[in-house]
Amino acid sequence: MLDLNFVRKNLDTVKAAFEKRAFPIEPLDDFVRLDEERRSVIGESDLVNRQRNESSKEIGGLMQQGLKEEAEAKKQEVAGLKARQQELEQKRSEVEASMRDLLSGLPNIPADDVPAGVDESDNVEVKRHGEPRKFEFEPIDHVDIGERLGILDLERAAKIAGSRFAILNGAGARLERALVNFMLETHTTEHGYLETLPPFMVNRETLFGTNQLPKFEEDLFHIKDEREFALIPTAEVPVTNYHSGEILDAKDLPLYFTAYTPCFRSEAGSYGRDTRGLIRQHQFEKVELVKITLPENSWEELEKLTADAETILQKLELPYRSVILSTGDLGFGAAKTYDLEVWIPSQKTYREISSCSNCLDFQARRMNLRFRRSGGEKPEFAHTLNGSGLAVGRTWIAILENYQEEDGSVVVPEVLRPYMGGMERITAG
Numbered sequence: 001m002l003d004l005n006f007v008r009k010n011l012d013t014v015k016a017a018f019e020k021r022a023f024p025i026e027p028l029d030d031f032v033r034l035d036e037e038r039r040s041v042i043g044e045s046d047l048v049n050r051q052r053n054e055s056s057k058e059i060g061g062l063m064q065q066g067l068k069e070e071a072e073a074k075k076q077e078v079a080g081l082k083a084r085q086q087e088l089e090q091k092r093s094e095v096e097a098s099m100r101d102l103l104s105g106l107p108n109i110p111a112d113d114v115p116a117g118v119d120e121s122d123n124v125e126v127k128r129h130g131e132p133r134k135f136e137f138e139p140i141d142h143v144d145i146g147e148r149l150g151i152l153d154l155e156r157a158a159k160i161a162g163s164r165f166a167i168l169n170g171a172g173a174r175l176e177r178a179l180v181n182f183m184l185e186t187h188t189t190e191h192g193y194l195e196t197l198p199p200f201m202v203n204r205e206t207l208f209g210t211n212q213l214p215k216f217e218e219d220l221f222h223i224k225d226e227r228e229f230a231l232i233p234t235a236e237v238p239v240t241n242y243h244s245g246e247i248l249d250a251k252d253l254p255l256y257f258t259a260y261t262p263c264f265r266s267e268a269g270s271y272g273r274d275t276r277g278l279i280r281q282h283q284f285e286k287v288e289l290v291k292i293t294l295p296e297n298s299w300e301e302l303e304k305l306t307a308d309a310e311t312i313l314q315k316l317e318l319p320y321r322s323v324i325l326s327t328g329d330l331g332f333g334a335a336k337t338y339d340l341e342v343w344i345p346s347q348k349t350y351r352e353i354s355s356c357s358n359c360l361d362f363q364a365r366r367m368n369l370r371f372r373r374s375g376g377e378k379p380e381f382a383h384t385l386n387g388s389g390l391a392v393g394r395t396w397i398a399i400l401e402n403y404q405e406e407d408g409s410v411v412v413p414e415v416l417r418p419y420m421g422g423m424e425r426i427t428a429g
Helices: 004-009 011-021 026-064 068-104 142-149 154-160 171-189 204-209 236-243 295-315 362-367 392-402 414-420
Strands: 124-129 247-249 255-264 283-293 320-324 336-344 349-358 370-372 383-391
Touching: 004 011, 004 026, 004 068, 011 026, 026 068, 124 295, 142 171, 142 392, 171 255, 171 283, 171 295, 171 383, 171 392, 171 414, 204 236, 204 362, 236 255, 236 283, 236 362, 236 383, 283 295, 283 392, 295 320, 295 336, 295 349, 295 383, 320 349, 336 392, 349 392, 362 383, 383 392
Parallel strands: 247 370
Antiparallel strands: 124 320, 255 283, 283 383, 320 336, 336 349, 349 383
């Protein structure tokens, strides 16, 4: 959430940022109107309070002079002023609630070096790593590979649950598990992250903290009972909220967390996109990276987080590229995002496998996550960062397609073999 005082004092800057994002600026006009209404209510409330205090003082003097009727009239006047002050306090609460609701629907301000754009076509490539393999045969996609090997069953998944679900069997399931273990092991032992296993359901307050609510309500799978839980769309939600409402000690920052969880997304608005295979599922697995940092260090930490995610791709020897998302493709809560995109041979293109974002203090304000530099100093909002390290299902796809052989088998990347019981190749049966 943007800081109310920042928006108030830098309205033109915020408008320019929203225009760069192609986000409507009309809500800022509503903000100005509400802010003026709030100031007016506060001004009248202060005036009524002064009048009430002055009249209350006069009552004592009138009583001492024996002017009971005048004193009684003043009492009535004070009662009226009290009632009016209560009305104004109620009005102020309502206006401030409206301002909070309005601010909760405004996106973060892009960093200065984020390229302006309309959509993903305006993303800017930063680098490429590794060369796509030149096949001596026509490569097939992960669905055909998986079904021929007997490790992927989409038909029975659709019978059990519906479209956009999958069942992995045998070496396919083991490969998924190996990837999870490999990613967690790398991030905890080499990159210094603390592994955590959070709840897979969260409450509405937690979803608000990481800006899924109120804007992205339809993207969630909700538990329909009085507790109003929802299934997590990413481990970012519970893990970033771990210290919500707390004041941390500056000397304990940064905090690094990594978590494996299943993720659940309704994929509202994505119908017709990536309908074949595992690219876009209602349920998928991810190893998430989350950082809580001091404000002055968050940009450096974004570079390090992105490099940590890249390490997984490099160890797996998968070709990939890194792009900076344009303002038209930038997530709601992010100030800057690097996407890592892995090469998918069957599609002859790169596909997103990780998004690494710096949200600055945007999420911390929503969840009231603060830190104190020393005992007597005023608490400040921390900065939060997150990224996939990596999306497990899409890594599974990339391995099947990039490591496929003409005979239908799939070579297991060398770094994964210890996690696969020494298996070097996945074959049918």
